[in-house]
Each structure stands twice: as structure tokens, then as C-alpha cells.
Amino acid sequence: MSAIVTSDPDNIQAISGPDWGVAQRLHGMKEMLGPGFIAVDGEEWVRARKMLRPAFNKNSIDGFGVLGKVTERVVEGIQEREGVVEIDEMLFDAFMKSSMQFILGLDAEKEGDGRPLTVSQFNELWQQAFVSMAVRILLDNKSWILPSAQYLKACAKLHSFVDFAIDESERRSAKASDAPDQKKTMVDVVRPQARSKEDARNQLMGAHTANQDTTATLTCNAIQLLADHPSTWKQLREETRVKGADLLAYDGLKESKLLHNILFETLRLRPVFPMFGRHALRDVTLPKGGGPKGDQPLHVPKGTSGLMNSWATHFDPAVFGPDVNAFKPDRWNSIKPKTKEFAPFGLGGRACLGREKALVESSYLLVRFAQNFERLEAPGSEWKPDTTRMSMKNGAGYKVVFHTE
């Protein structure tokens, strides 16, 4: 099977369309994630996406109960320390806890309620299994050469944890008449629509993959960039002071042009997913890539991989204005890139369902930090893109010094 790597916006739009699919991923993902929305095409994917969508209603993501509590602790933890703080571990932990609640309806800090693993055991196993799965995806049909006993055991344990969350959701729903207004988490939304427990588990495992460290990575990148750009931090502090508590509500966060500009500029320079792929479901023609100059249509046979390097499209001065390498959130007051030119959340039918949740939650964290810290510094804020994992992080780490005055 051959592969095409493209950063042409017209090609990116075409590859994000219905002639291209993702089911080739299933071979490497099947033991861990199963055939959930993340690894199926066609009717199966339409059905799965329909099941998940209501979990992303404003109602389900509005309210920062868990995230509010864990952010409080992160802020206190930072205030107790002096000097350099590695923020990634703290933020990944905070968003993981809020994800446990949003996706599985489980309180990450509870123990002894019959769950087969503690949350930290689940996370540790998840990281190990995820690496094994990534190697299987790379090896594709040669993955049989890998030893699998330990991997399969880890997958079974992870599944037993998610199955526990499904059973808990079943129990909650049996008691629903006691609390009809209870907020529905993703497991509560997906379970009654799923064909079976296994089907529900497959969708939830996929959602945990999509949710896992994406918002944390975006937030770490934004904080590091803000630490290097004190005038934007000052602007954010001022907005936080003027708007007060209004800015901490869902609508206030969503309406803030400054927060929007900061996060979009962060995603432009440091997209969480710089490259994502599909394979051609049939013989297709891409708008560009053919002819001696590459500006003619290109015939692509069925089965070809199409890798979209959307990161490269983020540096076109004709679209994003001058100084494309610089962090300038204000540029978003005057530019209007088309979706095919700026797609940090993907585009077409498979575009991210968690987009609003991620942007609002990341904004929430930035505001809470701006309320508490006068000034930031980023010693060693060098940017070394690490693309060896699913989402792109700073290989040089996220070291920040927080000043309260």
C-alpha cells in the first residue's frame, strides 16, 4: 500500500470527505479499543457518532464541578511551591480526573466501591497498553510477530474497569426516578443506545482515547506561550478582573474573544494533532499533486494512505498574515482562514465532537490561573515538537515559574 502526504488545503478537504475512511486502524486497535467509532467507517460509524453526540450537549459539559475542584488543588499546589513547576503532570492529572467523570461517570478519587482497579492502576495500564497498540498499528499485518499475552491481559483489565462503569450507570438509571434531573455522563448516554455492553465499551474506550490528554496538551502549550508573552498575560489578567465571575461561566468563556484568540493562536503554532490519516475507500482523484508542477489533479488508487499535514497549512502568510512564526493572538481579530486552511479539530463528517468542551475547559483553566498569578516565566521554554506519541507535546517539557505578585 502506498501513501500520500499532503499539506494542500484542497487535498486536505478531499481526504476528509466520504471517499476516505479509517477502518484500516482496526487491525492494530482491535484488542484494546475494539470496533468503536474511532476505527470504523460507513453505517457503523454513523450509528456510533449518533450515539455519542448527545453526550456533548451544552448541558452535559456546562458546569465545572470536577474540573473546578481539581483546578483549585492545582492552584494551591503551585502556590505552595517555589521556583520551577512542571505543569504537564499536574494538568494531565486534572483533565484525566475530569475525563473519568465526563466519560465513565466515575469519581476518580473514590476507592473501595467495587471497581476492579484504582484510577492510577487504570492509567498506568492504559499508558502501557497504548504504546503496545501504537506499535501494532505501525506493524500493521506483521503485528503477529509481537508477544501478546501481557498486552491482552492489560486490555482485559482495562475493559473490566470500563464494564464496571457501565454497570454503575445501569444501577444509577434504575434509581433515576429518585433523581430525575441528575446530569448524564457519556456512559449514561451511550449505554441505553448500544447494542451490547461490549458495543458500549468500544465507544467509551474510543472516547477516552480522544479525550485523554488532548485538552491538557492544548492548555500546557497555551500557558507556556503566555509565559513567554507577558503583555498577553496582562491582557488576560485585566479581562479576568473586569468580567469577574461572569467569565468563569460557560457562556462567558465561549464569548471571550481574547481567550478564543489565545487558544487558536496556540493551536496554529502547536496543533495537538499535526497530522492525521485516512485510506482511500475507492479509486479517487485528488485536486492537487498531479502534473509536472503538482498543481493538476492526481489519480489515487483504492487503499492508498492519505496523511494530512494540516500543521504545515498554518504558516501561509497569505492566510495568516506576516510573522507567521510569532505568537500573536491579535492576528485572529483580522484573519478568517477557511476550515480547510485551519483544521486543528479536523474537518468534514469526522470533525471533533469535543471541540467546544476542549476550548471551554482550557479557557476555564487559563482564567483560574490568571485570577491567581500575576506573572509567569518560562525558563527553558524551548519548543521541541515530540511527534512520537498520538498527540504532539513539547519534548523539552513544560517548566513554568508562577509569581503571585
Ligand code: HEM
Ligand atoms: C484540544 C483538544 C482536541 C483536539 C485538538 C482534537 C482534535 C480532533 C481531531 C483533529 C479530530 C478528527 C480526527 C480525524 O479526522 O481522524 C477529532 C475527532 C474527535 N474528537 Fe477531538 N480533539 C480534542 C478534544 C477532544 C475531546 C476533549 C473529546 C471528548 C471525548 C474529543 C472527542 C472527539 C470525537 C468523538 C471525535 C470524532 C471522531 C469520529 O467521528 O471519527 N476530542 N478530534
